[in-house]
Amino acid sequence: MKVIDFQITAQCNLECRFCCDSLKSCKSSSYDQIERMIKKISKTSVETISLTGGEPLLFTNIVSVINCLKKNNINIYLSTNGILLQKFYDDILPKIETIGLPIDSINTNTLKLIGRNQNQYELNLKHIKYIQEKYPKIKIKIGTVVSQYNINELEELGEKLSKILRKNDVWRLYQFSPIGIGKLNESDFFIDEDKFNSEIKRIKIKYDNINVSSLSVEEANDAYIFITPDLRLAEFTNNKFNFINYLENLSQEEIEGVLRNDRKILKNIEQNREWLKP
Numbered sequence: 001m002k003v004i005d006f007q008i009t010a011q012c013n014l015e016c017r018f019c020c021d022s023l024k025s026c027k028s029s030s031y032d033q034i035e036r037m038i039k040k041i042s043k044t045s046v047e048t049i050s051l052t053g054g055e056p057l058l059f060t061n062i063v064s065v066i067n068c069l070k071k072n073n074i075n076i077y078l079s080t081n082g083i084l085l086q087k088f089y090d091d092i093l094p095k096i097e098t099i100g101l102p103i104d105s106i107n108t109n110t111l112k113l114i115g116r117n118q119n120q121y122e123l124n125l126k127h128i129k130y131i132q133e134k135y136p137k138i139k140i141k142i143g144t145v146v147s148q149y150n151i152n153e154l155e156e157l158g159e160k161l162s163k164i165l166r167k168n169d170v171w172r173l174y175q176f177s178p179i180g181i182g183k184l185n186e187s188d189f190f191i192d193e194d195k196f197n198s199e200i201k202r203i204k205i206k207y208d209n210i211n212v213s214s215l216s217v218e219e220a221n222d223a224y225i226f227i228t229p230d231l232r233l234a235e236f237t238n239n240k241f242n243f244i245n246y247l248e249n250l251s252q253e254e255i256e257g258v259l260r261n262d263r264k265i266l267k268n269i270e271q272n273r274e275w276l277k278p
């Protein structure tokens with residue numbers, strides 16, 4: 001499955017202390033520029049666009065962008081922190097295939113320490129229930145960033161999620177990655193790969209009734225192709241963003257060259273996004 005992440009805005013309504021966004025000062029493009037970009041991308045082999053940020057629902061014309069993606073037959077995976085979701089329920093949910101919502105802990109104190117909204121668990125639980133009842137075809141992905149703050153709370157969270165998530169939904173656990181703002185707080189959040197992997201292994205065995213999937217820092221490297229808010233094509237390699245060019249300067253063939261199946265990054269993306277498959 002060919003998936004590109006489109007960081008539609010760098011703006012966010014939270015200040016998570018582990019945030020890996022390194023493009024905070026990058027300006028968003030206009031709707032007209034985005035529409036042109038979508039038309040260009042729709043003629044390539046890209047099948048799915050992951051709409052991310054920042055917080056994508058802060059982008060003024062988000063509903064029009066989603067409509068445009070749909071019109072151009074591109075599958076949509078919306079990754080949101082959930083804070084503004086209710087406002088968009090019936091404008092957006094009928095048009096997307098997958099939604100990603102974060103739950104990092106069920107404890108308000110932990111959520112406060114990591115900089116998340118303290119009602120994150122209750123709020124996103126409410127969204128899950130609504131989506132499962134009203135839009136049952138949408139695949140739900142719960143994302144958890146695993147760090148020193150919550151590694152000992154995963155079991156408690158798994159207990160709750162194992163009663164809520166359906167067969168096709170996913171609990172995706174990410175090892176804390178020290179990039180962006182997260183780099184500044186590395187000593188508070190860092191966990192090593194061995195500790196992460198052994199805890200994930202235990203969680204996967206314990207909650208084998210749900211789909212638990214994980215991504216270590218090593219697996220995340222060389223496994224994303226991005227479109228930045230100012231519409232540059234970029235890759236995440238050597239643990240940093242590497243910019244290729246502005247999409248408007250790239251021909252169809254040049255974009256396909258970046259998306260060639262035999263490139264290592266494409267193979268890694270396929271693996272990284274295995275869970276997105278219907």
Ligand code: SF4
Pocket residue numbers: 012013014015016018019020021053054055081
């Ligand atoms: S982790 Fe996500 S929700 Fe938190 S500040 Fe970064 S972009 Fe916003």
